[in-house]
Amino acid sequence: MCKNDIHGIFLLDKPTGISSNKILQKVKKIFCAKKAGYIGTLDPLATGLLPICFGESTKFSEQLTHSKKCYYTIAKFGEATSTYDTEGIVLNSRKVKFSTRQLYEALRKLQKQTVQIAPIYSAIKYQGRPLYRYARKNIVTPKITRNIKIYKLHCVTYNYQFITLKITCSHGTYIRRLVHDLGKLLTCGAHVISLRRLQVSDYKITNAITLKKLHTIIKKYPLYIYRSILLKLLIPTQTTFLQLPEVICSDYHAIHDIKNRIFFLNNNTPQIFRITIQNDNSIFIIGKIDRIGKLILCKVLKM
Known part of the structure; x- marks a missing residue:
């Protein structure tokens, strides 16, 4: 079976009686995805929200894992x-x-x-x-x-x-x-x-999809239709970080000036923030300033 480059976050309503890893493999197979990982292990007994990251979204899984x-x-x-x-x-x-x-x-x-x-x-x-x-x-x-x-x-x-x-x-x-x-x-x-x-984080169980619903979609529609439906269920990765402080740069090369601008705009140095390149939605960046004032680009996502 072919595997596709899929990017985004899928909100799964995990059923009881199955481990988080086993349900991940099932969902990964349904989406025919090359790369996937889940956020926050749920015991087999537990049910509920299990965010699954596909492709480039796995780069940001640590931020979700450490959230409320x-x-x-x-x-x-x-x-x-x-x-x-x-x-x-x-x-x-x-x-x-x-x-x-x-x-x-x-x-x-x-x-x-x-x-x-x-x-x-x-x-x-x-x-x-x-x-x-x-x-x-x-x-x-x-x-x-x-x-x-x-x-x-x-x-x-x-x-x-x-x-x-x-x-x-x-x-x-x-x-x-x-x-x-x-x-x-x-x-x-x-x-x-x-x-x-x-x-x-900001993702709620009310927006999650059950494994049963996924199987219903597969059985109801032909391959080329149900795959397009599944892709529409994915949430863009950058939605995870919309609550973070934002710094807008005129272009990618202007990022080196970010440290001073953050201090000026916020009167302090945030632990983590998002960087937006003006008029360019193809790149999404998470950055932070370390203890000695050095700018670190934690994650760079090519949309």
């Missing part, structure tokens, strides 16, 4: 599991006997959390191998911590044994770990039974 994310999760109190979700075995069961006041105090503590210990069943690597491989063989590894930020932690519903939470957090935050820590604070244990990602 929003999740909707349902957790069960009274049981702690080995994987912190329903995929694992139950390690202990306890009675749920905390008060509503204690629950909200625990949630407030979690929202202030800035460091999180990664679950032993996770894809974070230790000595070149994912932690879950060690865990499956009962090999103990050092605890790996991550700096995180919880922007919002909202209790949507609570009825004794089950709680629904909406969480906006930074890159690197494990919702499973957050729920597990909540269970520990309330001394009854807890684990995730449902997890759905609602947003990555």
